[in-house]
Amino acid sequence: MAELVTMPKLGFDMAEGTLVRWVKAESDTVEKGEVLAEIETDKATVEVESSYAGVVYRHLASEGTALPVNAPIAIIADKGEEPSDDDIDALLGGAGSQVPEKKTVQEERPSEAEGTQAEEMAEPIEEKATSTTPVGGVRSSPLARRMAEDHGIPLAELDGSGPRGRIVKQDIENYLESIDAESVAEGTEAGGKELQPMTAYTMGEVPEDEVIAMSRLRQAISRRMQDSNQNFPHFYLTRVYKTGALMKLRKELNQLLPDEDKLSVNDFILKATALALRQYPNLNASIEDESHIRRHGHVNIGVAVAVEGGLMTVVCKDADQKPLRLIAREVREMAGRARDRKVKPEDIEGSTFSVSNLGMFGIDEFAAIINPPEAGILAVSAVQNVPAVEDGELVIASRMKATLSADHRVTDGAEAAEFIAVLAEFLEEPMRLLI
Amino acid sequence: MARITMREAISKALWEEMERDERVFIMGEEVGVWGGTYAVTKGFYDRFGEKRVRDTPIAEAAIIGGAIGAALTGSRPIAELMTINFAFVAMDHIVNEAAKLHYMFAGQFKLPLVIRAVSGGGRQLGATHSQTPDAIFAHFPGLKVVSPGTPADAKGLLKSAIRSDDPVLFIENATLYQSKGEVPDDLDYLEPIGKSKIQREGDDVTIVAYSKMVPAALEAAKQLADEGIEAEVVDLRSLRPLDMDPVIASFKRTNRAVIAEEGWRSYGVGSEVSARIYELAFDYVDAPVKRVAQAEVPLPYNAKLEQLALPQTEDIYHAVKEVIYG
Numbered sequence: 001m002a003e004l005v006t007m008p009k010l011g012f013d014m015a016e017g018t019l020v021r022w023v024k025a026e027s028d029t030v031e032k033g034e035v036l037a038e039i040e041t042d043k044a045t046v047e048v049e050s051s052y053a054g055v056v057y058r059h060l061a062s063e064g065t066a067l068p069v070n071a072p073i074a075i076i077a078d079k080g081e082e083p084s085d086d087d088i089d090a091l092l093g094g095a096g097s098q099v100p101e102k103k104t105v106q107e108e109r110p111s112e113a114e115g116t117q118a119e120e121m122a123e124p125i126e127e128k129a130t131s132t133t134p135v136g137g138v139r140s141s142p143l144a145r146r147m148a149e150d151h152g153i154p155l156a157e158l159d160g161s162g163p164r165g166r167i168v169k170q171d172i173e174n175y176l177e178s179i180d181a182e183s184v185a186e187g188t189e190a191g192g193k194e195l196q197p198m199t200a201y202t203m204g205e206v207p208e209d210e211v212i213a214m215s216r217l218r219q220a221i222s223r224r225m226q227d228s229n230q231n232f233p234h235f236y237l238t239r240v241y242k243t244g245a246l247m248k249l250r251k252e253l254n255q256l257l258p259d260e261d262k263l264s265v266n267d268f269i270l271k272a273t274a275l276a277l278r279q280y281p282n283l284n285a286s287i288e289d290e291s292h293i294r295r296h297g298h299v300n301i302g303v304a305v306a307v308e309g310g311l312m313t314v315v316c317k318d319a320d321q322k323p324l325r326l327i328a329r330e331v332r333e334m335a336g337r338a339r340d341r342k343v344k345p346e347d348i349e350g351s352t353f354s355v356s357n358l359g360m361f362g363i364d365e366f367a368a369i370i371n372p373p374e375a376g377i378l379a380v381s382a383v384q385n386v387p388a389v390e391d392g393e394l395v396i397a398s399r400m401k402a403t404l405s406a407d408h409r410v411t412d413g414a415e416a417a418e419f420i421a422v423l424a425e426f427l428e429e430p431m432r433l434l435i
Numbered sequence: 436m437a438r439i440t441m442r443e444a445i446s447k448a449l450w451e452e453m454e455r456d457e458r459v460f461i462m463g464e465e466v467g468v469w470g471g472t473y474a475v476t477k478g479f480y481d482r483f484g485e486k487r488v489r490d491t492p493i494a495e496a497a498i499i500g501g502a503i504g505a506a507l508t509g510s511r512p513i514a515e516l517m518t519i520n521f522a523f524v525a526m527d528h529i530v531n532e533a534a535k536l537h538y539m540f541a542g543q544f545k546l547p548l549v550i551r552a553v554s555g556g557g558r559q560l561g562a563t564h565s566q567t568p569d570a571i572f573a574h575f576p577g578l579k580v581v582s583p584g585t586p587a588d589a590k591g592l593l594k595s596a597i598r599s600d601d602p603v604l605f606i607e608n609a610t611l612y613q614s615k616g617e618v619p620d621d622l623d624y625l626e627p628i629g630k631s632k633i634q635r636e637g638d639d640v641t642i643v644a645y646s647k648m649v650p651a652a653l654e655a656a657k658q659l660a661d662e663g664i665e666a667e668v669v670d671l672r673s674l675r676p677l678d679m680d681p682v683i684a685s686f687k688r689t690n691r692a693v694i695a696e697e698g699w700r701s702y703g704v705g706s707e708v709s710a711r712i713y714e715l716a717f718d719y720v721d722a723p724v725k726r727v728a729q730a731e732v733p734l735p736y737n738a739k740l741e742q743l744a745l746p747q748t749e750d751i752y753h754a755v756k757e758v759i760y761g
Contacts, residue, residue, distance in 0.1 A: 141690075141720055141721040141722060142717050142718050142719070142720040142721075143690050143718060143719050143720055143721040144721065145718075146718040146719075161760070162722065162760055163760065168721045168722065168760070169690055169721045
C-alpha cells in the first residue's frame with residue numbers, strides 16, 4: 001500500500017520548510033529510518049527520515065521549493081507496486097491533479113532485463129545527470145577531498161565549479177589562495193608582518209556593492225531580533241562576578257575528567273543560572289496573553305551558538321537538575337551539530353531562558369537581545385585578571401562581567417537584581433553547584 | 436638516424452635480426468615469393484631463401500602450431516598472421532600452448548616465438564577483417580603483447596621481441612605503415628618491452644594511448660596546445676606487461692586522464708588502465724577518467740560509417756575538454 005510523506009513539523013513554531021535536496025531519488029529503495037531528504041527550516045537543515053520501507057514512487061516537490069508543514073512531498077510504494085490514480089487521489093485527498101507527471105526514468109536507467117541489443121550497444125557509461133548528491137557529504141573529487149583533509153578545509157563551505165557542483169582541485173587552490181590573502185592581511189593589521197612599502201601600494205579596484213540573498217536562518221534572526229528589540233521593553237543589569245574560586249574548582253574538576261567531559265566556564269554559568277531561575281520563576285516565564293504570565297515548570301537554558309551565517313540556540317533541558325558533567329557533554333554535542341547544520345529538532349526546542357557568552361572573544365561587556373517568548377537573557381563576557389580591591393588591598397583578581405537583559409512586562413529591576421545576587425552566590429561559591 | 440616509414444622500420448628490424456642470427460626465420464601466408472601482403476618482407480626470399488622465408492598454406496592453426504614446435508626445438512620463428520582476425524582460428528595454439536608451455540613444463544622449454552599480426556580498421560575490409568581485438572590477447576598471462584605507435588618504436592620493439600626468449604604477439608596497425616619518423620640505424624637499437632613512454636610532455640591532462648591512437652593523441656594535443664591546454668601523451672607500447680608507472684606519475688600531476696584505444700571500450704585497454712588509475716592514484720582523481728574507443732558495433736563497411744565508428748583525433752580532443760571541464 002502506497003504511503004504519503006509530508007513536510008514534517010520540526011519545531012513548535014515551524015510553519016514551512018524548504019526542501020533542500022532529495023537524498024533518495026525516484027525509484028530508489030528506502031528503508032524505514034533511512035534519510036529521505038534534507039529540509040531547511042528557519043533554524044537548521046534537518047534530515048527527514050522515512051517512516052516507511054519501500055520504493056520512492058514519486059517526488060511531489062522539487063528541490064528548492066518551500067512548502068507548508070504537512071504538505072505532501074513524496075509517495076512511497078511497496079516494491080513492485082504501481083499505485084493507481086485512484087490510490088494516489090485517495091492519498092492526496094483528491095489533489096491528484098496537482099501531482100507532477102512521473103518522469104520517464106527508463107531513459108536514464110535502462111533495465112538490463114528489458115534492454116534491447118541496440119541499448120546494449122549504445123554508448124555505455126556517461127555521467128548521468130541525476131538530482132541526488134552523495135549521501136552525507138558534498139560532491140567532491142577524491143583529490144579535492146584529500147587536499148581538503150591535508151589543509152583542514154571544511155568542504156561544505158566551498159562552492160564546486162565542476163559538473164553538478166563537484167568541488168575539484170581548482171576550487172581548493174582558489175580557497176587556499178584566498179586564505180593566504182586573508183592571513184597576509186591579518187598579519188599586516190596585527191603588525192606581525194612587515195608592512196608593504198608605500199611605493200608598492202597602488203589603489204586596487206574597489207569592488208562593486210553586492211546584494212546577497214539572506215539565508216532562511218538570517219531572515220529568521222533578522223525578523224525575531226527586530227521584533228524583540230522593538231516591541232518588548234528590555235532593561236539591563238550588569239554585575240562583576242568574582243570568578244577566582246570558580247576557575248580554581250574548574251581546574252581541579254577537569255583534572256579528574258576525561259577530555260570529552262571537560263567543563264567550560266559556560267557550563268558552570270548554565271548550571272548557576274538554572275538554579276537561580278528555579279528560585280525566581282518570574283524570570284523563567286513568558287507572556288501568555290495580555291493578562292497572563294506563564295511560569296515554566298522546566299528550566300531549559302538556551303545556549304547561543306555561532307554558526308556560519310548566523311547563530312542558533314541549542315537547549316539544555318532541565319539544566320537545574322543535571323550534573324555539570326552532563327550539561328557539558330550535552331551542550332558540546334548540540335553545539336557541534338548546530339555548527340554542522342545537523343541539529344535535531346529537540347536540540348533547539350523549548351528554551352525558557354538564554355545565555356549568550358562572548359567570553360572566548362575577549363569581550364569586556366555587552367547586552368543581548370531577548371529571544372522571545374523568553375523573559376530574559378544573560379550576556380556573559382570574558383573572565384579576566386584585573387586589578388581589584390579585596391579587604392582594602394589592591395590585588396590582581398579573576399573577574400567576569402555579565403549583563404542580564406530582562407523583559408519589563410514580566411519582571412522588574414528589584415526582582416531581577418535579587419536574581420542576580422543569587423546567581424552571584426552560585427558563581428562565587430561554586431561548590432554550591434556540585435551539591 | 437634516418438626518416439623512414441613504419442613499414443621500412445619493421446622490415447629493417449626483421450632483416451637485421453635475420454642477418455644477425457641464422458636461427459631466425461619467417462613463416463606465413465604470401466611472405467616469400469610475393470613479399471608479404473603489406474610488402475614488409477619484399478626481397479627477403481631472394482636474400483634468405485625458401486628455408487628461412489617460408490610460404491605456408493592458408494591455415495593459421497598450422498602456422499602458429501608449426502612455429503611453436505620450431506621454437507621449442509631451438510629455432511627462433513617469426514610467424515606472420517595476415518590479420519589478427521585470423522588469430523581466432525589459431526586461438527588454442529596461442530592461448531593454451533604459446534602462453535603456457537614454458538610454465539607448464541617448469542621452465543624446461545623456452546619459447547622464442549614472435550607472432551606478427553596486423554590489427555585495426557579503417558580500410559573498408561568489413562566487420563570480420565577490421566577488428567582491433569588486442570586486449571583479448573593481453574588477457575592471458577604468459578604472452579607478451581606489444582604494439583608500437585611510431586616507426587622508431589616499431590623497429591626497437593620488434594628487435595627486442597625477436598631477441599626475447601618469451602612468446603611475443605607483435606601487433607602492427609596497417610594504417611600506420613606509411614607513417615614516417617626518425618629511426619636509429621644502430622643494429623643493436625632495442626626498445627625495452629614492458630616500458631611505457633612519454634611521447635609528449637604536458638601538465639594539464641594525461642592522454643594514454645597506444646598504436647594508432649598515439650599519432651591521433653599527439654595531433655589532439657597539438658590542437659589543445661593552441662588553446663593553452665598542455666596534454667601529456669603516454670604511449671603504452673606494450674599491453675602486457677603493462678607499465679603503469681609513467682601513467683601514474685603523469686596522472687598525479689594532471690589529475691585528469693583520457694585513454695584512447697582503437698578497439699571497443701567494454702573490457703578493453705581503457706577499462707584496464709582506468710581501473711589501475713583508480714586503484715593506484717585514487718587520491719589524485721579530480722575528474723572521472725574518460726575512455727575514447729570504437730563504437731560498440733561490428734565495424735560498418737560503408738566508408739563514412741566506418742570512420743564515424745572508429746575513434747578519431749577529435750574524439751580525443753573532446754574527451755580532454757570534458758575531463759578538464761573546459
